[in-house]
Amino acid sequence: MQYFVTGILYSFSLCGLRNKLIHLVVFRPPQTTYELRLRKQNNNHNYKEKQQNSSDKIQIVDLSNRNDLQINKKNHIQQIQKRKKYINNLEEYPEYDFIKLSNKSTDENEDYIICSDICHVTAYFLSLRKNKKMACVYLNRYSEQIILFSHGNACDLGMIIDKLLKLVEHTNTSVFAYEYSGYGQSDGVSNDVNIIRNIYAAYTFLIHQLGYKPTQIIVYGYSIGSGPSINLASNPQYPIGGLIIQSGFSSGLRVISHKIDETPFYDMFPNIDQIQYVSCPVFIMHGANDNIISDEHAKQLAKNTNNLYELWISQNVGHCGIESDYLNRQQYFQKLQKFIKYIQMENTNVPDLITKNTAICQRKTPTTKQHFYQTKIF
Template sequence: MFSISELCCMFCCPPCPGPIAAKLAFQPPEPTYKLTPADDANVKYNLHLFERAEWQYSERDKSKVESFFTRTSRGNLITCIYVRCSRNAKYTLLFSHGNAVDLGQMSSFYISLGTQLNCNIFGYDYSGYGMSGGKPSEKNLYADIEAAWQALRNRYNNQVPKTTAVSEQNDIDVRFNISPETIILYGQSIGTVPTVDLATKHEVGAVILHSPLMSGLRVVFRNTKRTWFFDAFPSIDKVSKVKSPVLVIHGTDDEVIDFSHGIGIYERCPKAVEPLWVEGAGHNDVELHSQYFERLKRFLSIELVK
C-alpha cells in the first residue's frame, strides 16, 4: 500500500513525465570518446577512446568500429557506431545501452558480445550522452532509436563499399544484407524503453529486454498497479503490441529495477520465449554469469531458426 505522503504526492501535486524520467534515468557520464572526421565529406569519423573507456582490445580491433552521426526527427545529431564482429553474421543487434554509460564505455563489450554470438552490433548514444547533441528526455529516446533504426537500414542494407581495405584487414565481409528480419533489438535497463517503443512500430527478427522496467512510477513506487497519466516510460502498456519473439533477462537481486518488473514485462509479451532469471544477479552484473551468454546463443542459434 502507498503511504499517506506518497498518495499526497501523486494526487495533490502529481509530477510530470519529464521530471520522473530525469530523476530515474538520465545520468550521462563525462564523455569517454570523441569523433574526428575521416573524410572531407564528414560521412565517416575516426573513433578516439579516452582512458575512461577502458578499451580491452588492440588498435587493429578498433578498425572494426565505424563511427558516424545521424540526425533525429527532433533535430539532434546523435553518435552511431557499427561494429563488424563477424564476416558471416546472420543478425545485427541494434543495442540500446543502460544509464550512466556511453558508446566509448560500451565499445569493448560490443566486440565481446558480437564475437561470442556471431553477430554485428549497431550502437548509438542517446541525446545528451557521449558526443550526441541535445538533452536527454523521454521523447528524445524514442526519436533517437528511430533515427538509429533508419541509419542502420539505409546506410548498410545491400551496400558494397568502394574499397575492401577494411575487409581485407579484418578478414570480415563488408557486404551487408540488413533487412528487418535480420535485426534484433537489444535494450538494457533504460534502453528497454526505446526498444519496446520501436518494436511496436516495426516487426523485427527478435527483441531482447535486459533488466526492463514496467514504467517509471512503478520503479519509484513498487506497489503501483496501473499507469497514471503522469507516468513516464510506460513499457508495460506497449509490450503487448510487440509481434516479434521476446527474450526477457533479469537478475533476481536487482537493486535498481526490481525483479518484479522483468516478470511483469514477460507476462505481457504475446510471443515471449523462456526467460532468463539469473539467480543472485543484480542490475549491473548479469553479463558476468555463464548462463547469460549460453541463453543468448540458444535463443539466436536454435529458437529463432525453428
C-alpha cells in the same frame, strides 16, 4: 512518497513541463569517455591503435580461424550489392574513428583508436531534429543478424564498448549501438521522448543506409534502454526479428511503487502495456539480486508478453555484470546464441513482416487510455 511523485509529475504534465522534470530527475549523463574523429582527416592528433578484444577466455564461438571474417565480409558485400537499390547515399554519413579517451583513475594515460580483428569498428553521427546529431558505433562482423543496442543510464558508448565487443565475439553477430540525446557526443536534451526518437533514427539507418532487412534486426534493451526498445518493437510499422530485455522495468513510476495498477498517461516508458503488442520472439533476463529494479518487473513483463521465448532470472547477479559474472557469463552467451538461432529459424522466408513480427495481436485490444507518447513522439 508514491502520491507525492505521481502528483508532481501529473502537475508538470498539465503545465507542459513534464519532459523538463524527467530530464532533471531521471537521466544522468556521465562525463564523456570517448570522441569521434573523422577518418582520413589530417589533424594535429596522433592516436595509437589498440586491439580491443574481449579478455574473456570463454570461447563460445570458435574464432581461431580469422579467415571467417573475410568470408563473411565477401558475402556481406554481395548482399549489399543485391539490395543497393534500397540503400540511400552513404556519403551523407561520413565514417569516424572511435577514440577511447584516457582515464586518469587507471593506468590508461593515452587516447587510442578502438579496433578489433574480429569486427570492423566504425562510428557515425546521425541527423536528428533541429540540426542535432546522434553518435553511434557499428561493430560489423558481416553477419546475417545485427543487434540494435540501447544502453543503460549514467553511461556512454565509451563505457560499454567492451560489452559490445564481447557480444560480437561470443554471438558472432554484428552490433549497432546508438547514444541517447544529451549523452557523450550526442546533441540535445536527455528525456524519454528524445530517447524514443533516437532508437527510431537508429532503426531507419540500419534499414535504409546499411541495408539490413527488418527480420535481421534484434533489438536489445538494457535497463532504461528497455523503454525505447519495447516502444519500437510494439510499433507495427517498424518490424524486427527479435527483442531482448535485460534488467528492464514495467514502467517508470512502478520502479518507485509497485502498487500502481493502471498506468497513468504521463508515466515514463509504459513497458508493461506496450509489450503485449510485441509479437516477435522476446527473451527477458534479470538479476535475482537486483537492488535497483526488482526482478518482479521482469516477471510482470513476461506475464504480458504474447510470444515469450524465455524468462531467465539469473542467480547471484545484480542490476549489471551478468556478462562478466563467473557463474553466469557462459550461460548468458549460450542463451543469446540459442535465441539468435531461434530467430533465424522463425524468420526464414517470412512472407509478411508486418503481420509476422510486430503487428498488434488480434486477440487483444488496448486496455489503457491514450498515453503521452502517442501525440509527442513523431
